[in-house]
Amino acid sequence: MSSMTLPAVLGGRPVRNRPYPRPNFIGPSERALVAEVLDSGVLSDYVAHAGPHFNGGWFVHALEDEYCKRFGAAYAVSVNSATSGLHAAVAASLAGLGDEIIVPPYTMSATATAVVMTNATPVFADIRPDTFCLDPDDVRRKISPRTKAIIAVNLFGGPADLQTLRAIADEHRLVLIEDNAQAPGATIAGRSTGTFGDMAVFSLNCHKTVQCGEGGIVTTNNAVLADRLRLVRNHGEVVQSMRDHVPDEIAGLVGYNFRLTELQSAVALAQVRRLDELTDNRITMAATLTNRLRNIEGITPPYVGEGNKHVYYLYAFKIDAARFGLSRGQLRAALDAEGVAVAEGYVRPIYLYPMYERRVAARKRGLGAGIWYPGDGSPVRYERGICPTTEQMHFAELMTTNICRADLTDADARELCDAVEKIVEHRTDVRAALQGRGVS
Numbered sequence: 274m275s276s277m278t279l280p281a282v283l284g285g286r287p288v289r290n291r292p293y294p295r296p297n298f299i300g301p302s303e304r305a306l307v308a309e310v311l312d313s314g315v316l317s318d319y320v321a322h323a324g325p326h327f328n329g330g331w332f333v334h335a336l337e338d339e340y341c342k343r344f345g346a347a348y349a350v351s352v353n354s355a356t357s358g359l360h361a362a363v364a365a366s367l368a369g370l371g372d373e374i375i376v377p378p379y380t381m382s383a384t385a386t387a388v389v390m391t392n393a394t395p396v397f398a399d400i401r402p403d404t405f406c407l408d409p410d411d412v413r414r415k416i417s418p419r420t421k422a423i424i425a426v427n428l429f430g431g432p433a434d435l436q437t438l439r440a441i442a443d444e445h446r447l448v449l450i451e452d453n454a455q456a457p458g459a460t461i462a463g464r465s466t467g468t469f470g471d472m473a474v475f476s477l478n479c480h481k482t483v484q485c486g487e488g489g490i491v492t493t494n495n496a497v498l499a500d501r502l503r504l505v506r507n508h509g510e511v512v513q514s515m516r517d518h519v520p521d522e523i524a525g526l527v528g529y530n531f532r533l534t535e536l537q538s539a540v541a542l543a544q545v546r547r548l549d550e551l552t553d554n555r556i557t558m559a560a561t562l563t564n565r566l567r568n569i570e571g572i573t574p575p576y577v578g579e580g581n582k583h584v585y586y587l588y589a590f591k592i593d594a595a596r597f598g599l600s601r602g603q604l605r606a607a608l609d610a611e612g613v614a615v616a617e618g619y620v621r622p623i624y625l626y627p628m629y630e631r632r633v634a635a636r637k638r639g640l641g642a643g644i645w646y647p648g649d650g651s652p653v654r655y656e657r658g659i660c661p662t663t664e665q666m667h668f669a670e671l672m673t674t675n676i677c678r679a680d681l682t683d684a685d686a687r688e689l690c691d692a693v694e695k696i697v698e699h700r701t702d703v704r705a706a707l708q709g710r711g712v713s
């Protein structure tokens with residue numbers, strides 16, 4: 274047998290012997306707009322004072338207008354990160370100590386930390402084993418008289434079950450916040466993610482399809498929420514002190530400096546205009562992966578609901594080790610040897626982070642009163658077993674690859690499939706070799 278067809282763990286030639294290039298999606302349009310900002314000398318144009326500069330400068334407005342247009346929103350409020358955007362959105366919901374907010378445990382930590390930042394209590398509902406997003410049935414089970422809001426995350430670039438979550442939120446008069454950091458451009462039956470929530474949060478950090486280094490956007494159709502978001506963004510207590518009438522419920526809204534600069538806004542403006550161009554190749558590469566991987570016994574490619582669009586921030590597939598013939602760890606080790614990029618699972622279920630698990634030990638220091646207060650009899654728990662599907666996905670079944678990007682090609686996707694097929698063909702020997710090296 275030629276060394277071409279032998280898996281690398283058995284001494285064959287790896288399918289890939291060069292690192293993936295560092296992506297660079299900054300082009301002439303970004304450079305041109307940044308040059309305009311530099312030529313103007315106005316790098317940021319905010320003042321924490323009622324008046325024309327309370328809401329930022331020319332590029333901040335242009336960026337926000339572009340998001341309104343692209344996502345059919347009446348208002349867009351730019352901020353310096355999606356973390357800040359989530360914090361502002363939870364604060365704008367007027368959540369605080371004693372309120373519960375339902376979040377998925379399988380997401381980037383900031384989704385839940387935003388709740389902690391307002392001293393409300395994150396309540397974790399499980400995910401669906403196909404979309405990896407919130408399971409509406411478990412959301413229903415987790416609703417209590419204290420529930421104030423739901424944060425739905427469109428994870429990995431695929432939509433959560435937003436129509437059902439919207440209906441649940443309406444039925445129980447809850448605020449629905451969409452964390453759309455990973456899924457700009459995804460749709461449900463032609464309707465964009467980011468348009469189902471009362472507010473939707475987008476990220477502009479350097480890993481996202483549309484980026485300016487660091488940044489975020491919150492969209493909403495609600496003028497009252499938009500006003501609160503802007504107060505949180507820019508030292509709103511000062512502006513409230515200059516208003517004739519301040520309703521009691523927002524008098525205590527704390528303002529931060531969450532302002533995005535003109536420079537960052539210029540980059541993000543050029544980028545969001547290129548959203549489709551930066552997304553299309555992700556979808557093409559994902560289709561190549563799915564068309565080949567779905568033929569392999571024991572592998573389940575990402576689920577995409579009928580009529581929906583997934584934008585593959587990550588390509589997440591499942592492995593059933595018994596049917597596949599190798600454990601997930603063995604497949605990962607064999608693929609590592611082939612030089613292709615895969616990871617086991619995503620992030621640890623958030624409720625297992627020390628901040629949550631050890632809430633009693635951390636009492637009385639810093640923010641997080643909402644994590645600690647359930648000592649008063651609330652049934653909210655943070656411990657292994659509370660979201661079994663999340664744990665099964667993370668610890669046993671899920672694998673991800675981040676190779677679906679605008680700058681890679683179909684050849685890169687085919688290479689990953691070649692590697693998996695080669696490993697499958699030789700799985701008995703691969704298993705024996707890896708077991709011999711202690712990979713069980």
Ligand SMILES: Cc1ncc(COP(=O)(O)O)c(C=O)c1O
Nearest residue numbers: 354355356381383454476477478
């Ligand atoms: C789902 C999700 N929410 C929130 C964030 C936080 O985004 P940012 O880095 O812009 O604060 C991220 C970033 O990775 C994310 O993936």
